[in-house]
Amino acid sequence: MEEVRSLLTAYVTEDEPPLGLAGDRVLAAARRSRRQHLLTGAAAVAVVVLALGLAVVVLPDRGSVAGPSCPSGSTREALAERLSCVVAGAVRPLLAPDARISPGSFAVVADPVGDAPREADFRTHIRVTDARGTGSVTVVLYPTPNSATPSCVPGESISCSVERLPQGTLQLTTDQSTGALVHRAALSAPWGYVAVSSSDSGEPERKDLHTPSQRPEPTLTLDQVRQVALTPGLAF
Numbered sequence: 001m002e003e004v005r006s007l008l009t010a011y012v013t014e015d016e017p018p019l020g021l022a023g024d025r026v027l028a029a030a031r032r033s034r035r036q037h038l039l040t041g042a043a044a045v046a047v048v049v050l051a052l053g054l055a056v057v058v059l060p061d062r063g064s065v066a067g068p069s070c071p072s073g074s075t076r077e078a079l080a081e082r083l084s085c086v087v088a089g090a091v092r093p094l095l096a097p098d099a100r101i102s103p104g105s106f107a108v109v110a111d112p113v114g115d116a117p118r119e120a121d122f123r124t125h126i127r128v129t130d131a132r133g134t135g136s137v138t139v140v141l142y143p144t145p146n147s148a149t150p151s152c153v154p155g156e157s158i159s160c161s162v163e164r165l166p167q168g169t170l171q172l173t174t175d176q177s178t179g180a181l182v183h184r185a186a187l188s189a190p191w192g193y194v195a196v197s198s199s200d201s202g203e204p205e206r207k208d209l210h211t212p213s214q215r216p217e218p219t220l221t222l223d224q225v226r227q228v229a230l231t232p233g234l235a236f
Contacts, residue, residue, distance in 0.1 A: 070233065076110050076117040079236060083108040083122055086233035087139050094224045096130040108139070118143045118236055127202040133215025134202035137225075140195045141234060146188035159222075165230075172226055180211040183222040185229035191236065196229040 070085035071078065088106035095101075105127060110120040122141040127134065150171035152160035157175040168189030175182055180201035187194045198220035199205065200213045220228070 080108045080110045090231040099130040128219045135219030137198045142193040178211040183225045185225045
């Protein structure tokens with residue numbers, strides 16, 4: 001519109017009334033001004049869109065906050081599949097970048113103890129090998145709470161503590177009763193019982209049998225074992 005104003009101003013300052021200004025000159029100037037305005041607006045919109053596009057591209061990957069979307073179902077097989085997904089989502093991010101696991105290691109197996117789908121002992125043993133050696137993570141879930149009150153007996157373990165949490169009672173221990181060093185977290189909750197352990201051996205623990213150490217320390221720290229035991233999706 002600046003060109004229109006200039007024409008009007010020039011015409012008026014020449015001592016003639018603005019009504020005498022040629023209409024086609026005013027219209028032509030108005031059209032040019034409108035085109036310039038539209039082009040400027042379009043360019044501004046393009047800049048905004050481009051900026052938004054770049055913002056989407058350069059935003060850092062913050063990872064999955066809510067965790068993986070795991071399947072659901074009413075059968076025992078579907079429950080085992082969901083728990084396998086939850087365990088994988090909880091454990092995998094805690095492993096070393098170079099960690100290697102066997103195919104199907106996160107698969108939870110159900111040992112029936114009743115007729116209802118959840119009336120089973122659910123368990124999985126994950127053998128993990130990385131630059132530090134071979135270790136393991138084991139997760140066991142029971143459909144009923146622990147009948148005994150968790151407590152620490154002096155001399156039974158290297159370390160022991162008990163926490164009262166909104167989810168239930170959590171016991172943390174570190175022991176070496178079978179030869180391998182093992183971190184454990186056992187949660188007794190209203191819905192049932194979950195025990196998570198990690199050792200410095202890839203071999204499953206067996207009572208009264210020696211388990212050889214195969215790395216300097218367990219695959220997961222005690223804090224990480226605690227984190228897995230408190231994973232909300234393990235409640236069933």
